[in-house]
Amino acid sequence: MYLLVAYDVSTSTPAGQRRLRRVAKVCQDYGQRVQNSVFECKVEPAHYVAFKQSLLTIINSQTDSLRFYHLGRNWKHRVEQYGKNTGYDIEGLLLVE
Amino acid sequence: MYLLVAYDVSTSTPAGQRRLRRVAKVCQDYGQRVQNSVFECKVEPAHYVAFKQSLLTIINSQTDSLRFYHLGRNWKHRVEQYGKNTGYDIEGLLLVE
Numbered sequence: 001m002y003l004l005v006a007y008d009v010s011t012s013t014p015a016g017q018r019r020l021r022r023v024a025k026v027c028q029d030y031g032q033r034v035q036n037s038v039f040e041c042k043v044e045p046a047h048y049v050a051f052k053q054s055l056l057t058i059i060n061s062q063t064d065s066l067r068f069y070h071l072g073r074n075w076k077h078r079v080e081q082y083g084k085n086t087g088y089d090i091e092g093l094l095l096v097e
Numbered sequence: 098m099y100l101l102v103a104y105d106v107s108t109s110t111p112a113g114q115r116r117l118r119r120v121a122k123v124c125q126d127y128g129q130r131v132q133n134s135v136f137e138c139k140v141e142p143a144h145y146v147a148f149k150q151s152l153l154t155i156i157n158s159q160t161d162s163l164r165f166y167h168l169g170r171n172w173k174h175r176v177e178q179y180g181k182n183t184g185y186d187i188e189g190l191l192l193v194e
Contacts, residue, residue, distance in 0.1 A: 006103060035105040078166055082165075
């Protein structure tokens with residue numbers, strides 16, 4: 001499964017800053033950071049529930065927002081990147097314009 | 098066209114802060130903010146080039162990142178929202194869990 005994970009974690013408290021780091025850490029285990037709070041992840045269907053659950057246990061559902069976008073197999077044709085590119089191709093090749 | 102627009106604008110300078118506001122303003126004309134730097138937009142194909150161009154003329158391509166994800170007609174089944182929900186349905190209904 002190719003996923004875009006986008007999150008907004010309230011960092012007005014030290015606890016929020018810790019949540020932000022932990023969310024990013026979990027996402028890094030499954031994919032690449034393409035922007036500050038946006039990751040492109042490749043997750044095996046069997047691991048998706050555990051991946052999602054690990055993020056849900058971290059966030060504060062009152063203050064933080066977490067969105068998953070299922071991009072589908074055709075994901076490479078769905079994304080256009082402009083400007084500074086921090087991304088690399090989940091399959092291992094550097095995403096270049 | 099249903100698009101996810103995600104951007105990272107460097108706000109270390111006053112000019113960057115202005116760019117951030119202008120990017121958000123353009124996106125607001127076409128859709129809804131779902132997270133700080135993430136918008137879901139509904140754009141007529143005939144307007145897409147102009148929409149994209151207006152954003153490209155704002156960003157600084159050395160410091161800022163802009164990503165478009167084409168979600169396709171089936172977009173509602175592609176997104177999962179958890180936690181604080183700032184989104185509303187592009188078609189006008191409030192997106193609720």
